[in-house]
Amino acid sequence: MAACMAAFTFNDAFVKSVSDEMGLYQALFIRGVASTLLMVAMAAVTGGLxxxxxxxxxxxxLFRTITEIAAAYFYLTALFNMPIANASAILQALPLTVTLAGAVFLGESVGWKRMLAIxxxxxGVMLIVRPGAEGFTVYxxxxxxxxxxVTARDLTARAVSxxxxxxxxxxxxxxxxxVFSAVGMLGEEWQPVSTGAFLSLMGASVLIIGGYFFATATMRVGEIAFIAPFRYTSLLWALLLGLVVFGEWPDFLTLLGAATVVATGIFTFYRERKLAMEVAEGAEQGAQR
Structure with missing residues (x-):
């Protein structure tokens, strides 16, 4: 999960870096051609296809792919129009939404303390978004x-055998x-691709492969409550890249909201592990009897 977050965040930075030169669909189209061909080649060699x-x-x-398309559209549209750290801070709610969705759809137990933390x-997310406040945007x-x-995508991955x-x-x-980007390109004018933009999109193509693969593999075999907190490493990368590459730094309320989301996510992780240990100890004592 930590490798997945690093791959996705650096991919985001590469894609965001070309936002001044071309539209979203063109960037996705170029990245998609390279990443898909690379993955097919890798799968053919390793027998993974x-x-x-x-x-x-x-x-x-099919359903997971649809949710992936929707996630890419919403997130990258936001990323093209807002600081990378702000967009990443909102994504830190994922461990909370995944835990909640696991309780609702997979029947996983969530006590009142974890529900309150969620x-x-x-x-905390509302502190970041601040609907109605000055500076608020639809992005x-x-x-x-x-x-x-992404929550729907990750839960669907667990259902694949x-x-x-x-x-x-x-x-x-x-x-x-x-394919989605190719359809979207019908409404965009193709822009000349500079060498820098091309290299950035090729870098994104390689990184997105790691992101896709690690995300799928992790959600299929990992325990949700254990792996979810490792998503927070993406915020560290986003803050660093935002400052160094784009000269951006979130304001106080955004940082406070992000800290609140991270803290509550870590708490839900702690509660889950504690309850799992109590259940294991109870089962062991029962077996000894």
Whole structure:
């Protein structure tokens, strides 16, 4: 998960760096061509590409690809129009939304303390978004929409059986985003691509492969409550890249909101681990009897 977050955040920085030269769909199109071809080549070499996918997995992969497309559109649109650290700070709500969704859709237990922490975390998100306040833009709402899309994407990945390789799922996501960008290109005028922009998008193409693969592999085999806090490493990268590359730094309320979201996320992680240990100890004592 930590590697996934680093890959996605550096990918975001590369894509954001070309926002002054071309539109979103053109950037996604160029990145999509390179990343999809690279993943297909890697899968062909490693045997990770299969077409005899179980029927149930086909529907799960299709739904996951749709949520990936929606997440890419909402988040990258926000990223093109707001500081990278602000967009990343909103994404820090993901461990909270994934925990909540796990309780609602997967039947995972969430006590009142963790539920309260989730609500406080959402209040932290509101500090970042600040609807109605001066300086508020619709792109903050786009970032929130991306959170819900990624939550759906990650939960869907857990429903894909072990018979389907993670690389196949990742290729489907990359191909879906590329097709979406190709359709979007119909309404955009193609802009000349400078050498710097081309290199940035090639870098993004390589990094997005790592992001797709690690995200899929992690959510399929990892325990949600354990891996979720490692998402917070993306905020550290976003703050550093925002300052060094783009000369951006969040204001006090944004940092306070981000700290609130991170703190509540870590608390939910702590509670989950504590409850898991208590259950394990109870089972061990029962077996000894």
């Amino acid at each position: 299969r077409f005899n996918i179980p029927r149930r997995d086909r529907m799960m992969i 609500l406080v975390g959402f209040a 903050s709402i786009y970032a929130v929409c991306a959170v819900f899309c 072990s018979e389907t390789p993670s690389m196949t799922v990742a290729i489907a996501a990359s191909f879906g985003v590329w």
